[in-house]
Amino acid sequence: MEWMEQLRVLPAVVYAMALGGAIGYERELKDRPAGFRTHMLVAGTSALLLGLSRMVLEDDHYAGTGLRIDPLRLVEAVVAGVSFIGAGTIFASRKGDGVQGITTAASLLTVAAIGITVGFGYLALGFAIAMLTLAVLTLLRWFERRNLVAPEDPPK
Template sequence: MEQLAVVGGVAYAMVLGGVIGFERELRDRPAGFRTHMLVAGAAALLVGMERLVLEDHLGLGALLQVDPLRLVEAVVAGVAFIGAGTIFARRGNGAISGITTAATLLMVASIGVSVGFGLHVLAASTTALTLLVLTLLRMLERWMHPDRNGMPRDDSSPREDGCDTDSPGRR
């Protein structure tokens, strides 16, 4: 029965990750719907498995020392590898792209970890906040910088996060 609860948590994390991934998919980013779902689900599964293993070995007492944050560190390291791939997958002309998508992968992994620890309200709230950042702040950037509205400039393509790649120290 506990395993089914973990599966439910994985499904919930995948739905939350999918919501963020859908936004990335609409923007045609290197990691979209499926990738975000899988990252969130994997994080929830790893934390859920840790909880199940610990519950099964409660009788070991002092022999078993656990630091739940070590697993979180492992999740972050795995996501960093995937995120690095999204940053370099886009353009070969020297422009930096994919940083926001890499950050969303870290967020969905964190959301998955939250679900794995049973922090469902925190996970749902963080999903909403992430969508708020991705949508409302993007609209604000476009309003503040109408010359950047996603159109490539003469010398290079715009960065995904809206920052100017020609600024000093940005290359």
């Protein structure tokens, strides 16, 4: 496969990284354990892996070799890997005050899903989900502070 053909995945990876970065920037502003760079890398890697699987499926080099690639299995692998990273952002308080980092872990899973979506070529859907995620992370916090909705972790 020509090297120029290989670079066709790059714009999707950059786009996924930008979307993930927007979400990561919000997490960074709130001083969460996973921020801008982590979210960018998770989204970009997800898009890269899905784009790579699409390239391999279309590559004549592998035709007739019996190579089988199931993109949905790759999605499962991405989700499992990101879940491991997300688990590292969750901390239980030693004082028994609760658990912190669950929203950041969920945002990492979401940017992985955005990267997967972009990797499959659904750019508008990836953008829409990124904007919806930012709305959840910012607007719902604003409503919580004004006691318009119940807080995620009510005070004890």
